[in-house]
Amino acid sequence: MQPETLSATRIAAEVRSGALDPAEVLAAFRGRIEARNGELNAVVGDTPASLAADLDRLRTRIAMGESLPLAGVPVLVKDVIWVAGQRVTQGSLLFKDFIAPRDALAVERLRAAGALVIGMANSSEFACKGLTTNKVYGLTRHPMNPALTPGGSSGGCASAVGAAMAPLALGTDGGGSSRRPPAHVGVVGFKPSFGAVPDPFGFPHAFIGLQTMAPIARNVGDAALMFEAMAGPDARDPASLLLPEPGPVRPAQRLRVAFSPRLGLQVPVDEDVAACIARAVAALRQAGLAIEQADPAWPADANEDALMPLQHTGLAHLFGDEWRRDPGRFDPDVARQIERGLQWSGAEVARARAAGATIASTLADFLSRHDLLLCPTTPCVAWPADRLGPSHIGGRAVEPRAHAVFTPFVNHAMAAAISIPCGSGRDGLPVGLQLIAARGRDRQLLAAAEGIETLLAEAGCTA
Structure with missing residues (x-):
């Protein structure tokens, strides 16, 4: 053994x-x-x-x-x-x-x-x-x-x-x-x-x-x-959550499933990733899942840029004084975030919090009508280790954070999500399928993900 x-x-x-x-x-x-x-x-x-x-x-x-x-x-x-x-x-x-x-x-x-x-x-x-x-x-x-x-x-x-x-x-x-x-x-x-x-x-x-x-x-x-x-609540953490038990586990074929190829965002996705995700969704449909193509209707200004002041000011709050004393002790990319965080106004931070709240309510509303939302985990496969992100995605020049577009909204919604392998893109590199469920439905999500994992393996959609 x-x-x-x-x-x-x-x-x-x-x-x-x-x-x-x-x-x-x-x-x-x-x-x-x-x-x-x-x-x-x-x-x-x-x-x-x-x-x-x-x-x-x-x-x-x-x-x-x-x-x-x-x-x-x-x-x-x-x-x-x-x-x-x-x-x-x-x-x-x-x-x-x-x-x-x-x-x-x-x-x-x-x-x-x-x-x-x-x-x-x-x-x-x-x-x-x-x-x-x-x-x-x-x-x-x-x-x-x-x-x-x-x-x-x-x-x-x-x-x-x-x-x-x-x-x-x-x-x-x-x-x-x-x-x-x-x-x-x-x-x-x-x-x-x-x-x-x-x-x-x-x-x-x-x-x-x-x-x-x-x-x-x-x-x-x-x-x-x-x-x-x-998992399980603890009195010392006021944010801790008592999750409901899953009850009878419904097979994946009985779930209300939505598929959004770009999570409803106007962002580029590499062709190999899009094709891999499409093959996985087709295999799930062939296995009996009723999957509706549907996008969350995000507010017009919903994007990660609108949310970044929260991370920048969080870093500035914690490490701004140390950065002022010696910026050279920090990773240059993190140092830039701290520097930017010291510049955001209170009104801009409040605007970012409001954007996060709107994103949360939008996703919560969508997940009140669907048990699962499927989308790519990332719009690209892994890139060279000497750079922050790929220079191009979907044939378009992009900023370094463009690889991260499909994950942050879930955090702002406090929802549950899982990435599972669903096949390979160029050079045999893995592609992930993201499954998203409403906050508190973690056990239901995990049960569904395990069923979908099995169906994808049976269809040959594995990394």
Whole structure:
């Protein structure tokens, strides 16, 4: 049995039954890290000093008959999330020596479920860039082609899972950071509803009211298993959400499904991505899904530019004083965001908040009439790692953030979304299909995504 080839669900079952030694699991994945990470730079920092003690505690808990849904499953944690006793840098020279005083609640719950934290995964600085690079650890590369980027900001998590260096990784998603990189490398990235996974402990961040903890996995079932270990309200997080139980799970063929090729936005999409998405939707229709082509009717000025003042001012609030003292300590692209954030007026920030609220109500209204909304996760496949974004999409010259157009609105709506592989574009590079559901319908979304994942695999629409 080769643990690195097994799903997280299977690893946990084999460890619980005694058929698989958790030390053997750790050794297999640490071997993968040793073999691949020098090329990819996805896993950063030191191996947690507590790992041997964690393994001993796990064995004791199994021997005592505890029910551990993630027994012995290795997990990587994005280097912006607190792990007790671990150096957590946020990809910033400001925090290069910071040692987390405790676990984030999501990490605490993963450990309680039997998971073993095996290391940290690289992130762009403060998780605020669509390319995973920083001044502490450098550039993370794509597992299929190291000349390419996995995107960002959870590129370390996605690259590591895609390279079988871990079966699960915990990312964050404030605007698509844990959906776009998984789409680029051919794995699954799930953004829960805002509040579904409480987050009372850790760094303050720029994405106030937007960011969620986000499972990254090799299949939907594993993402769901990880999510269930972390979900549930906590009194210390006033934004935390009690999710309804899914009730009887309806097969995907009975859902009200909408497909929007460009999410109702006037944005370019590469031909290979559009064709791949169209093939996947056609396969789902052939399998019996009644899919209506329909676009959300966004307000005329709805675009990511209208929302960016919130990220810029969030960064300026947190790090403006440090930037004034020494701009050179920051990633230049993040420094520009801080500088811009110091310039926005209060009225402009209020206008951005209003735009976000309008986007949220528009998507909520649309999802009151549809169980699922399908669209591309990204308008392009992975691009060269030496640039912020592709220079052209759909034959048009574009700004560096044009690769990110299909994910941020979901965050502003506080809704749930998942990216699953649906085939390949040019050069065999993966394409992701994004499934969006209303806030609080996370379990229904995961059940539907697992069914759709199976249908796509049966149709040959896999990365």
